[in-house]
Amino acid sequence: MNRRFERAKPEEQGVSSTALVKLIEGMKRQMAEKEDYAFHSVMILRHGKVIAEGSFAPFEQAQAHLMFSLSKSFTSTAIGISVEEGLLSLDDKVIDFFPEMRGIAKGTYTDDLTIRHLLCMSAGQDQENMMTGNWVEAFFSQPISHAPGTKFMYNTLGTYILSAILQKVSGTTLEAYLEPRLFEPLGIREHHWHQSPQGISAGGFGLMINVEDIAAFGQLYLNKGVFNGKRILSERYVTDATSVQIANGEDVNSDWTQGYGYQFWMCRNGAYRGDGAYGQYCLVMPDEDMVIGITAGLSDLQAPLDLIFETLIGEVSDVALPPSDKSFELSQMMKSLMIEFAADKAEYAVDFEGDFSLSEALYGCSDIYVKLSEKGLELSLRNEYSHFEINTTIGEWSKTKLFFLGGEMAASAAGAWIGEGTYRLEIRFTESAVVDYYEFKIGDVLSIHYKRWINHWETRDGIIEMIS
Structure with a gap:
C-alpha cells in the first residue's frame, strides 16, 4: 500500500x-x-x-x-x-x-x-x-x-x-x-x-x-x-x-x-x-x-x-x-471493521446440487451450477462472453470476480441460511456501491429472489426460476 x-x-x-x-x-x-x-x-x-x-x-x-x-x-x-x-x-x-x-x-x-x-x-x-x-x-x-x-x-x-x-x-x-x-x-x-x-x-x-x-x-x-x-x-x-x-x-x-x-x-x-x-x-x-x-x-x-x-x-x-x-x-x-451480513441458522440448511437453465439471464448468463450445503454455497455462471464463480463459507466474506464482455469487476460474497430451505447470498462489488442480494429458495420450483441496490432512489426486484 x-x-x-x-x-x-x-x-x-x-x-x-x-x-x-x-x-x-x-x-x-x-x-x-x-x-x-x-x-x-x-x-x-x-x-x-x-x-x-x-x-x-x-x-x-x-x-x-x-x-x-x-x-x-x-x-x-x-x-x-x-x-x-x-x-x-x-x-x-x-x-x-x-x-x-x-x-x-x-x-x-x-x-x-x-x-x-x-x-x-x-x-x-x-x-x-x-x-x-x-x-x-x-x-x-x-x-x-x-x-x-x-x-x-x-x-x-x-x-x-x-x-x-x-x-x-x-x-x-x-x-x-x-x-x-x-x-x-x-x-x-x-x-x-x-x-x-x-x-x-x-x-x-x-x-x-x-x-x-x-x-x-x-x-x-x-x-x-x-x-x-x-x-x-x-x-x-x-x-x-x-x-x-x-x-x-x-x-x-x-x-x-x-x-x-x-x-x-x-x-x-x-x-x-x-x-x-x-x-x-x-x-x-x-x-x-x-x-x-x-x-x-x-x-x-x-x-x-x-x-x-x-x-x-x-x-x-x-x-x-x-x-x-x-x-x-x-x-x-x-x-476489525466489517459490514455485517445475515446470521446463519444452521438448522435450516439442506443439501442441494444441480445444473440449471435460468428463466432470465443473470450477469448475462443463462446456465447456472448451484451447490448448497451447511458449509455454504458454490455457484458458477458461464457463457461464451462471461463467467462468475462464487464459493462462500458461512461466517466470512469471500473474494471473487465477474468477468464480463472482456472486462472484470472485483466483488466479495457472503451467505447464510435464513429460513427453511432458504439461503441468502450477498454480493458487494468492491470498486463501487452496487450490492446484489439473492435468496435461493428450494421448494417444488427452485427459484432465486433477487434485489439489486443501485442507489438511494431505486432498487430492482424480481424472481428467476431455475428450469432443470
Missing part, C-alpha cells in the same frame, strides 16, 4: 480518541439502523498526519473505488492548473471551443456562457440531457434559457464540457493531463477515468482512486495548493474554488444548500467538500485543520456529515492532549 502520510495517535495531534470512537461507533450504528447503508473506507487526517484509518470488510483501503461525482473536484483542479499554464481563462466563452456546435446550440444566452459558469453549475439550463451519442452535442442541444451565472442547476454534462475543453487546449485527455501535474505529486499511483464514446474523460464522474488518494487531495486543498512542500495549484484558485460562487438554497441545517464553488460544495461549520453519489467524501475542515476521506454505499448522504460535525466540532485542541486508553480501543476498532 502507498503510505504517503505519517501515522500518529490522535491525542498527539490534539484530537480526542473518545470522540473518534464515538464517530466510528456512530457509523456502525447508522449501518445497523439504515437499509442498504454501508461505509467502505475512512481516513482521518489532523495536521497532515493520519490519526484514524480503516476499511469495512470486504472492502480494502488500497483498492481503487469509483468516485462518482467527487470526480468533478478533480476536473476543477485540472482547470485551475491549466489557467496557471496559460492554456485558458475562466472567462473564455465556451462556444468558442466548439464552433461546430453553433448550428445546434439553443437558447438566448449561448454566447454568454463561460468556463467559470460551468465550474459553478450556473450554465443557465433548466435540465440536463442524457449522455447518449455525442456528449458535447447533448449538452448544447439543451437550451440555455437563463443568463449564465444567475441560476444554480447541478449539471454533470457541464463538467464533461470542461474535460472536453481541456482536451482541446492540451492535446491530451484530462486523466493524462493530471498524471504529471496532480496524480504523481500526490502519490496517486493507480487511477482510471472512464471516457465518453468520443474518447474524452467523463469529467463529472468515472474517476477511480482509493481513500488515501482522497485524503491526499483534501490535504492539497487544506494547504492552499501545496503538497509535500511543492505548489501544485495556485492559492487564489483554491480560495475561489472553495468559496461560495453561487447560492444553492436556504436550508441552514443542510450541507447541500450552503453555497457552491468551483465543483465543491460548501458545508456548515466553515467546511467544504468534494462529494460523490452514495457517499464518496473529501471533507476539508480548515478550522480544525482536518481532512476526512470516505468511500461508501449510502442511502442517506446528509447523515454522515451530521455525525462528523456532532462528534468532532469542539473536540480538537491546538495543543497535544494527554495520552488516553481510548487510543488503543480506537486502533483495535479500526482493524
